[in-house]
Amino acid sequence: MSWIVLDIEGTTSSTESVHRGLYSYARPRLGPWIDTHRDDPEVAAAVREIGGGTTEESVAILHAWMDGDVKATPLKTLQGQIWAAGFAGGELTAHFFPDVPPALRGWRERGRRLAVFSSGAVSSQRPWFAHSAEGDLSALVERYFDTVNAGPKREPASYERIAAALDAPPGELLFLSDVPAELDAAAAAGWRVIGVRRPGEPSEQARFGAHFVVASFEEIA
Template sequence: MTVIVLDIEGTTSSTESVHVGLYAYARPRLGPYLDAHRDDPEVRAVLAELGAATTAQAVKVLHGWMDGDVKATPLKTLQGRIWAEGFAAGELTAHFFPDVPPALRAWHAAGHRLAVFSSGSVTSQRPWFANTAYGDLSVLVGHWFDTVNAGPKREPASYARIAQTLGDPADLLFLSDVPAELDAAAAAGWSTTGVRRPGEPNEGTPFGAHPVITTFEELTI
């Protein structure tokens, strides 16, 4: 039995759907969300980490991070909470490449375990998989990892940490469109497969020694 660990952006879903769709949804809502949840301990911790005395100061930093695609934990936390509310309200629907849902269901039915490791917070991962045009895919996923509970995606130690939960690294397979992430997983003893999606940012990036697929239908387990 293989444990298949999935990246999201560029792997299961288009990068544009996150960077354009979700970012555009969250951007104007950051300030109002901070004002409405200032008594929330997690929001207070975010503001303290930002070192911002006012909402305007906090939003300026957060928008700067969004513009630079900075994987900062305070930003990921707030975005995840805002997106979760958007999904719950029916204002957002997650994008998945059409080959992904049937593959996930087939792998799950065959007894393979599924997990997610994304730079997006776990708070945003769950509703992303739960609210799709293909139904609720979150029921197929057993474990969720992000840069907070696992660590940076380009460091082998993060994959070693995940293996402590999922089991023997030799049984773990990581699917990603980012070669540096695959390198880190391989250094931790995992199997890896690069995902080269047409039209995605890493379509022309060399994957080195990693096997490469263009759709999940091509994966042999």
């Protein structure tokens, strides 16, 4: 096993910290961010993709996507920029389960390479790891993947793309996630997988089928 690829929400970090922390932070800032960053090519492209006319109309669409948990690229782009600014300004701190930081450090010390595959934009993944309550963990992670540069998390082809990008045989890749359908997709692409069932998380009652399941990273050799 050469690479360990991590999901974030429900796996390394609590769902509540993402939904109530990050989402609630970004929601009221979407409109002002669009208005003050119209010259930013990424913001301009996101607004075009949203398809709204005025800022108010664009924000209404963005809020509807947030309410429906729609993984829309323009939304993730804008959220990622807002979160990055929040982390840089010291207004946001990332949450990690207590077992995660020591496990990441231990895996790196033993020669394992670490990557992330999350539905959140890469632009938000990096600051998430860089601004944890346990310090800067970003130096431990070499590669970041999202649904834009890899593809949907429930499709085997996405994991094939990641394997190619990491230049590693699928059998040398281990994916950790709290979502059974994501594990199914990675396994179908030839990856090794482990389910993560965190107490109090939405996945606590999930059916992982034949996949090996842990409640803590401490259980993973």
